[in-house]
Structures are given as structure tokens and as C-alpha cells.
Amino acid sequence: MSADRINELVSLLSAERVLTTAADLEHYGRDWTRWWQPAPLAVALPENIAEVQALVRWAIQRKVAIVPSGGRTGLSGGAVAAHGELVVSFERMHRIGEFDPLDRTLTVEAGAVTETVQQAARERGLCYPVDFGSRGSSQIGGNIATNAGGIKVIRYGMTREWVAGLKVVDGRGELLDLNRGLVKNATGYDLRHLMIGSEGTLGLVVETTLRLTDAPRNLQVMLLAVPDMAAVMRLLELARGRLALTAFEFFTDRAMDHVLTEGGQSPFETRAACYVLVEYEGVGDHESAAMAVFESGMENGWLSDGVMAQSETQAQALWRLREGITESVARYTPYKNDVSVRVSRVQAFLSDMDALFACEYPDIEVVWFGHVGDGNLHVSVLKPESMDKAAFEHACERVTGMLCDVLEKHGGSISAEHGVGLLKKPYLSRVRSAAEIELMRQMKRVFDPHGILNPGKLL
Numbered sequence: 001m002s003a004d005r006i007n008e009l010v011s012l013l014s015a016e017r018v019l020t021t022a023a024d025l026e027h028y029g030r031d032w033t034r035w036w037q038p039a040p041l042a043v044a045l046p047e048n049i050a051e052v053q054a055l056v057r058w059a060i061q062r063k064v065a066i067v068p069s070g071g072r073t074g075l076s077g078g079a080v081a082a083h084g085e086l087v088v089s090f091e092r093m094h095r096i097g098e099f100d101p102l103d104r105t106l107t108v109e110a111g112a113v114t115e116t117v118q119q120a121a122r123e124r125g126l127c128y129p130v131d132f133g134s135r136g137s138s139q140i141g142g143n144i145a146t147n148a149g150g151i152k153v154i155r156y157g158m159t160r161e162w163v164a165g166l167k168v169v170d171g172r173g174e175l176l177d178l179n180r181g182l183v184k185n186a187t188g189y190d191l192r193h194l195m196i197g198s199e200g201t202l203g204l205v206v207e208t209t210l211r212l213t214d215a216p217r218n219l220q221v222m223l224l225a226v227p228d229m230a231a232v233m234r235l236l237e238l239a240r241g242r243l244a245l246t247a248f249e250f251f252t253d254r255a256m257d258h259v260l261t262e263g264g265q266s267p268f269e270t271r272a273a274c275y276v277l278v279e280y281e282g283v284g285d286h287e288s289a290a291m292a293v294f295e296s297g298m299e300n301g302w303l304s305d306g307v308m309a310q311s312e313t314q315a316q317a318l319w320r321l322r323e324g325i326t327e328s329v330a331r332y333t334p335y336k337n338d339v340s341v342r343v344s345r346v347q348a349f350l351s352d353m354d355a356l357f358a359c360e361y362p363d364i365e366v367v368w369f370g371h372v373g374d375g376n377l378h379v380s381v382l383k384p385e386s387m388d389k390a391a392f393e394h395a396c397e398r399v400t401g402m403l404c405d406v407l408e409k410h411g412g413s414i415s416a417e418h419g420v421g422l423l424k425k426p427y428l429s430r431v432r433s434a435a436e437i438e439l440m441r442q443m444k445r446v447f448d449p450h451g452i453l454n455p456g457k458l459l
């Protein structure tokens, strides 16, 4: 039975583009979460849109679910295939296509790696500004499917802002060519935006036309040592008014400790409770503006120290302290909370969340960091070595349920940028109304009437 299916897939693609070894199934069947055991039927590597359509039609006929697969850097289990699904990997569809200098757009295939797209934009004198630590592995199709955010959202917004055109294959095998790169298009429902963030449940992203922008000028990076969260928020207000910010990132001393165990040194002689990495464009009299921020921060007791990168190498070393956090805690199989509230609610929300975690995770290490400039906090709960995995999962799920009460109080979201996938699915109804969820289910039936696209994820 399974051999028949594999043979059919081979006849649609070719033997070398249908992978079935245990190592391949394991590799392509999971993302960066390590909560589920991968068990797909096979992995298909299409090379063009027609092949993706053929795979979808085959899946309908054979009643086999499809899990779309990009760089698999997701953190919510959205790309996990644990139930005999066909993984459709876009890694062979990575062409960088047409650049239009007048439109300032670049067309790329779904499997193009984020960093390659950023580089291609740079080579054309422009910038693709969506950026995050997984830029070297994540793919544009996955970024679109999850509406990826990252470290520059405060300035440039989420992936959604940059998608001018989108080609997707829906659950009937139809190719939809959405918005075609237009800036203005007042012709009813914008299906492009429905697809963005739908986590592969409505359609498979095969190609996109991305908007590009001017490269930021003369980027400056400083790291500030800050006593508490109240001070972080005051500094945000202060810095926002004076500097052309491109990032405002926060992490605790404990988070920095984890990064430093992998190498490097703290730039400060005396450690603080937390740190803020501020990146801004060095335009106008930015030196005086930065000095004013620093002095005012010191006078008000909002910071105790600060360093300014004097070179690209120093800037990278400061960024590493923030971007290295995820990798430095990966060995603890962390449970990740990726929550957001309006920026104005961050401080109150954080103190409630802190109180909850202090009470509910007394013997479990919790690492805080995030994109505080846009209201997004990451809280990685680390599994103690001595604790059984099932007991840890149970504890995290129980506390996340309680966290939903706190989110409700502050009008926040259980997933800011990582997506719902499998990990946050049990909590969707805590942050979206029953009426909204019912509409989502109905939409899923319209685009995917056979229920073959990433079933069990999100909804």
C-alpha cells in the first residue's frame, strides 16, 4: 500500500526527489520544536509549480495529508509531520527571479532562504528588511505562511507588509495569482492577506513578489544596562522620540549568562538585571541625540551603564548577545511562550506574568527576552535535567492555561510571531472568539475542501 504510493510519487517527480529513508523522514518531518516524533510517509521535492499542483491532486485522490516544509525553523510545530503525511519541501524551488527597479520588487520562489533574498536585495542597491536570527535557514514561503516578525518589526513591520504578490496552490490544486505586485488594488477581498499567516492550512506558497526598500543608513548599535522593566519602557519612550530606531530588543541577565556559556564576554564590568539593545540609523546629529538619551537615562536611574559599538565587529558582538539566546538554551528542550500585548501594556502585563511564573515555576528556570519595542515577549521555560519530559509538558501546559487569563486581562495574544501550529492550538479559543474560529473553519473548507493541507495545525 505504502509502496504503491511511493511509486506513484516517483512517477510524478523522480526517484531522487522522493525521499523515504528514516534519516530523511526524521529530518524533514520536524521543525525546531522537539516535542513530537516525526513520522511522515515520504518527502517530495518539487522543482516547479506544476509539480506542486500534481502533488496536491495526487494527495486529494489518495487522501494523504500534505505538510509544507520550508527551513523548518518554526517554533510551534507548524511543520511537524507525525502521522504519515507527505512532506512537500520547497528547497528545490529557490530561484531569485525578476527584479524591477521602478516597482522596487523582487520575485522569488518559496524556497529562497531569507538571507539569500536579503543579499539579492542588497546587490540591487535596496533592502529586504524583515530579519531574524534564523535568516540563514528560514525560507520565504515559511516566513509568509507564518507572517514572520523578528528583530526589525518596530521599524518595518511583519512579513505581511512586504508581500506585493503571492502565488499559492490551494487545496483543490488550483494556482491562485494574488495581487500581482500592485500597490493599489481595490477589488474586494484581499486573499493574499488571508494566505499570509495561515500556516499552510489554506494553500501552499510557491512564489512571491516582495517589496524592497532603501537600505538603512549608517546603523549604530548600543547596549544599555537597565535595572528593571519599568526603566526599559521609559527608555523606549525616550529613545523613540530622539533616534531613528530600527530595533529595540530586551533580554535578562540570565539570558546573557546562557549566551556567554557558549563563549564571549559581557561588555559591562557590573552586571544589571536586564539589557536593551538599541539599533538606529546614524543620521542628522545622531551623536548628540544618543548622548542625550544616555544622559537622561542615567539621571533618571533608567540605566546604569551603556556601550556603543565602534565597529561592525563590535556591533555584531552586541547583536550576538541577543541573537544567540535561542541557540544557547536549545539543549534544555525549552517550552516557548511567544506572547504580545500593546506596547503600552507591556510593563503591567510583564509584572503579572512574572508573578504567575514565580509562583507556578518555582523550581524551573525561565529565560526572558524579546522584541519589547513592538510588545512581543519571549519566555523560554527550560526543562530541568532531572524532570521527566511528560511531567514538564504537563506543567507548561497548565501554566500556559493560566497565562491565558493574564493575556485576557491585558488584551494580548498567545502567539505574537511563532504561529499557532500544534503547540498553541489548545489556547486559540482563549484569544480568538468562537465566532472568529467558526469563520476560520469555514474558510478552511473553502480553500481546502478535502482537508489535506496541514490538517490538525492551527484550528
Ligand code: MLT
Pocket (backbone or CB within 6 Å): 075, 133, 150, 323, 326, 336, 338, 370, 378
Ligand atoms: C527570537 O526572537 O529570537 C525568536 O523568536 C526565537 C525564540 O523565541 O527563541
Ligand code: ZN
Pocket (backbone or CB within 6 Å): 150, 370, 371, 378, 417
Ligand atoms: Zn522573536
